[in-house]
Amino acid sequence: xxxxxxxxxxxxxxxxxxxxxxxxxxxxxxxxxxxxxxxxxxxxxxxxxxxxxxxxxxxxxxxxxxxxxxxxxxxxxxxxxxxxxxxxxxxxxxxxxxxxxxxxxxxxxxxxxxxxxxxxxxxxxxxxxxxxxxxxxxxxxxxxxxxxxxxxxxxxxxxxxxxxxxxxxxxxxxxxxxxxxxxxxxxxxxxxxxxxxxxxxxxxxxxxxxxxxxxxxxxxxxxxxxxxxxxxxxxxxxxxxxxxxxxxxxxxxxxxxxxxxxxxxxxxxxxxxxxxxxxxxxxxxxxxxxxxxxxxxxxxxxxxxxxxxxxxxxxxxxxxxxxxxxxxxxxxxxxxxxxxxxxxxxxxxxxxxxxxxxxxxxxxx
Amino acid sequence: xxxxxxxxxxxxxxxxxxxxxxxxxxxxxxxxxxxxxxxxxxxxxxxxxxxxxxxxxxxxxxxxxxxxxxxxxxxxxxxxxxxxxxxxxxxxxxxxxxxxxxxxxxxxxxxxxxxxxxxxxxxxxxxxxxxxxxxx
Numbered sequence: 001x002x003x004x005x006x007x008x009x010x011x012x013x014x015x016x017x018x019x020x021x022x023x024x025x026x027x028x029x030x031x032x033x034x035x036x037x038x039x040x041x042x043x044x045x046x047x048x049x050x051x052x053x054x055x056x057x058x059x060x061x062x063x064x065x066x067x068x069x070x071x072x073x074x075x076x077x078x079x080x081x082x083x084x085x086x087x088x089x090x091x092x093x094x095x096x097x098x099x100x101x102x103x104x105x106x107x108x109x110x111x112x113x114x115x116x117x118x119x120x121x122x123x124x125x126x127x128x129x130x131x132x133x134x135x136x137x138x139x140x141x142x143x144x145x146x147x148x149x150x151x152x153x154x155x156x157x158x159x160x161x162x163x164x165x166x167x168x169x170x171x172x173x174x175x176x177x178x179x180x181x182x183x184x185x186x187x188x189x190x191x192x193x194x195x196x197x198x199x200x201x202x203x204x205x206x207x208x209x210x211x212x213x214x215x216x217x218x219x220x221x222x223x224x225x226x227x228x229x230x231x232x233x234x235x236x237x238x239x240x241x242x243x244x245x246x247x248x249x250x251x252x253x254x255x256x257x258x259x260x261x262x263x264x265x266x267x268x269x270x271x272x273x274x275x276x277x278x279x280x281x282x283x284x285x286x287x288x289x290x291x292x293x294x295x296x297x298x299x300x301x302x303x304x305x306x307x308x309x310x311x312x313x314x315x316x317x318x319x320x321x322x323x324x325x326x327x328x329x330x331x332x333x334x335x336x337x338x339x340x341x342x343x344x345x346x347x348x349x350x351x352x353x354x355x356x357x358x359x360x361x362x363x364x365x
Numbered sequence: 366x367x368x369x370x371x372x373x374x375x376x377x378x379x380x381x382x383x384x385x386x387x388x389x390x391x392x393x394x395x396x397x398x399x400x401x402x403x404x405x406x407x408x409x410x411x412x413x414x415x416x417x418x419x420x421x422x423x424x425x426x427x428x429x430x431x432x433x434x435x436x437x438x439x440x441x442x443x444x445x446x447x448x449x450x451x452x453x454x455x456x457x458x459x460x461x462x463x464x465x466x467x468x469x470x471x472x473x474x475x476x477x478x479x480x481x482x483x484x485x486x487x488x489x490x491x492x493x494x495x496x497x498x499x500x501x
Contacts, residue, residue, distance in 0.1 A: 013419070078443045081411075088412050110404060111378070117403020128450035128465060130457035134395035135388050143384035144400070150378025157371035178423045179435035188436040192443045199444060199476060213472025214447050216465060223463030230459070272464070338462070 011089035014174040015185035021086035022166035024189055028083050029152070031076040032116075036149050038069035042269060043142055045351055048315070056321040059348035063267035066351070067204035070271025073123045074200050078192035080116055082185070108154050115148035127203075127216050127270045203272035217272040222330065225268060225352060228337045231304045233358045236342050242326070243361045244290040251342050254328060257281045257289075262323045268352040278346045280327035283319050286362065295320035296364040300345050303358040312354040313365060318347045326359060429491035437484035441477055448473045 014020075042065065044052045055061065097103045119141065126137050156163070175181065180188060202212025209219050217223045228234070241248040260282050267273040284294055295316040304310040318324050324347040328335060335341040340357030347355065388396055419435065426434055450457075451469040460466050 011416075074447065077446065078439075081407075081443070084407060085412065085415060088408075088416075091408060113404045113407075114400045115381075117407070118400050121403060122399065124447065125450045128454075128457060130450045130454055132456040133399055134392035140385065140388045140396065143381050143388065146377050146381030146384065148381075150374045150376070150381060153374030153377065154371050155374075157367045157374060160367050160370075176431070179419045179426075179431045181432070184432045184436070188432075188439050191436060192440045195440045195476075195480070196443050196447055199447060213467065213476050214444070214451065214469065215467065217463055218467045220463040220466065224461045225464060227459070227461055274463075 006092055008089045008093045010092075013178040013180070013185075014176065014182040015178075015180055016086055016089050018162050018166040019169070020182055020185060021083060022163045023186060024079060024083045024086055025163065026167070027189075027193075028076060028079040029156070031072045031079055032148070032152060034068055034072040035076065035119075036145055038065045038072070039142070039145055041065050042069060042351065043138075046269075046354065048313075053315070053317060054349070056318045056324065056348045056350075059262075059323065060265050060267070060273075061349040062351060063204065063265045063273040063349075066267055066269060066271055067201075067273065070123070070127060070204075071197055071201050073120060074196050075193050076116075077120050077124070078189060078196050080120060082189040082192070084113070086185075105158055108151055108158070111147065112151035112155050115144050115151055118144050119148055127200075129216075129270065204267075206275070215272070216270060217274070222266065222274045222276050222339065223268075223272065224338045226309070226357070228358070231302075231307070231358070233303050233337070235337050236303065236358075240342055240360075242286075242343065242359065243363075244286045245292045245363060247290040249286070249289075251328075254281055254326070254343065257285065259328075260322065260325055262325065262348075264323065264325075264346055264348055266346070266352045266355060267350075273352075276330050277332065278325055278327040279329040279332075280325040280343065280346070282322050283314070283324045283326060283345075283347075283362070284322060286326065287319065292364055299361075299363050299365050300356045300359055301361040301363075302356050303360050309353055309356075312345070312356045314345065314347065314354075314362075318350060321348060323348050326362075427492070429495050430488045433484045433487040433491065437480055440480050444473060444476050444480070 041054070042062075045054045045062070048054070097106065122133070122137060122141055122144075125132065126141070131137060176184060198208065198211060199214040200212055201215070202208035202210070203215035203217050205212075209215065209217075236251075238251075241250055242254065243249075258281075259279050261277060261279045263275060263277050265273045265275050283298070287294060287296065287298075296319055297316050298314040298319050299311055300314050301311045302309075314324070324345075326343045327340075327346045328343050330339055335344060340359070343359050344357040345355050345359055385396075418438065422435060422438075423431060448469060451465065451467075452473075457465070
């Protein structure tokens, strides 16, 4: 028997072909669309252009959008693999290139697949805070998202007649020639997608925490993303002062001010979230005490010596919200050093990475 | 309509390329590897394995067991893939309280046990349903 590379016609399984790939492509398009939109929202909150505003209510809004971002990305992993299996025979189509448009089309598909794998793989690794690469994740993940979105639109534009025909044609089942029938393949894709979501979504959905064996967070209280030791922060002593504009507050003075207690989620860019009850002084009260205008954009600085997250910008929408707190207590107990002692920012509907810990200073930007 | 869609796509794609240029200049090999690694590994390794596995399974397994075992392998493969970033942590930061501190190997084993229990149940049920027809 002589070996020869397979040709397009050697793939006889009904799992291949336009009827399967159009259907899975539709599901994958929904997942990519949700992932792209929620990713842009998260990017906008962290690097807001002048026209961008993000509401502070409902308090769990960012928890939902970022939960959708990570979950739709996880769901896209089995969907992408199934989509590629449904069109895999095309890889062996000959001649390799028929014409210039055909060459462009094949090229755009390589870009689409490369960018799609890149986004899903780097995203899944980032959720585990595992970085087996040399580039800065947020920049690369954001840039390649635009490439994937653009290549996807080009792909849909090229394939629109095929997609339309495949989705509208009456469906009749063909028997399985291999392991799975067409229906079986679609059901298996659905089952794998469901399993992937179930295994991870408990990082943000509380009642699935136990079931999600591959979630990023466990059930051990409110997670600590960055330890004080990693940030190079030591416990502040009695000489610590919070500086708001030109006014200074000692910890005892903050404790003596009227306190607000609020249930607010902390929602990480990496998709996990946790509920907690926070007690502290509303930021807008501190602004009033310091004689600063209500609803100012603020710069929140930390005791942390350096690094990209030692300070954050608190937009006016959030600084005016009565639930935006400089928290002194979490779940009824004084903040531990790892959770931001002596005080940390906690605002509704805001990425965890911007909920600055070990706050030392608030100033109007 | 198609031309508009395609033109918008080209504009978005171009925007992404421009934004990616500094990363290309900074770490070309790492970036290139991660951009091409997915399609290459899929096309020359994963997909051929799936095709070969499917062909072997279809010959070796009795008909009622083919679909359940095939589906079980697909679901298991996806779960193992999603577990890789937690099981291979050579490039990750320290585990902190409440984050990345689940017993991932045990959790994966439990999930796979559930999947393969379902496979066995489905296989037995399908075998029982097909047998009387074959006898009668």
